Amino acid sequence: MMEQDLRPLRSILLKRRREVFDRLHQFEADWQALGERDIEMEEEAQKADIVTLYDRLDERTKEEIEAIDLALCRMAAGSYRICEECEALISYGRLEAIPETRLCLGCARRHDKKSKGLRRPRELMPCAALPEEYRNMSDEELTTLIVEHLRNDGRVDLDELTISSRRGMVYLEGLLPDEGEHQILLQILTDVMGLTSVVDLLGTDEVAWEREDRTPRRGRPAPPDAEVSGIGSRDYTEDVLESIEEGIPYSPPEGPIPEKE
Secondary structure (H helix, E strand, C coil): CCCCCCHHHHHHHHHHHHHHHHHHHHHHHHHHHHHHCCCCHHHHHHHHHHHHHHHHHHHHHHHHHHHHHHHHHHHHHCCCCECCCCCCECCHHHHHHCCCCCCCHHHHHHHHHHCCCCCCHHHHCCCCCCCHHHCCCCHHHHHHHHHHHHHHHCCCCCCCEEEEEECCEEEEEEEECCHHHHHHHHHHHHHHCCCCCEEECCEECHHHHHCCCCCCCCCCCCCCCHHHCCHHHCCCCHHHHHHHHHCCCCCCCCCCCCCCC
């Protein structure tokens, strides 16, 4: 079966994450505006209700963000569609409806019947332990190491990229020019550096790399065989072409080649 594209689901998760933060920020702005007003005695009960609501919203918001981050982490690690209970593949239709779900439909129904709750997402974060060579590093040291590794590799544009680490989790935020560079970045972090606990919040935007205020984008090195991939890839002289076609080493002439009449 052809593997289905997870990018639409990732877009849904990122959109919902932004909406959660927007909702929380709006609530905080409303709360600040209320606190700045002169509150009459009869408004005290209303204020108490708002405080209670804020407390509940804050806890729900944290859990919602954690669930989305866990889904994004598993997506980057390649374990996103696996049911937490039976390890079967979760159907794509179910993920479209609930992209942060951790259970297939059958396991979700059994959990509902038993009224058995899942472990909190924060208990499963990070998704996997850090590789041994990184375990004694602080968040700042791990972030610096990642940035240095990417800079030395040279294939990922770091200008619009923000990398941070919190309790061993690596967060990627900002923009990359295209999906190819996005996948290179994830490959470096997960396959090369062994960092599977990556929350991928990146977007791709080629337009951002065309702005006049940006420095010209670095050219990517050509593949090693790019210059010899075909005879027409260079301007060869006739004697060099004959050597290539006959499969024999080319020896340059000792003197100038006589012109043909």
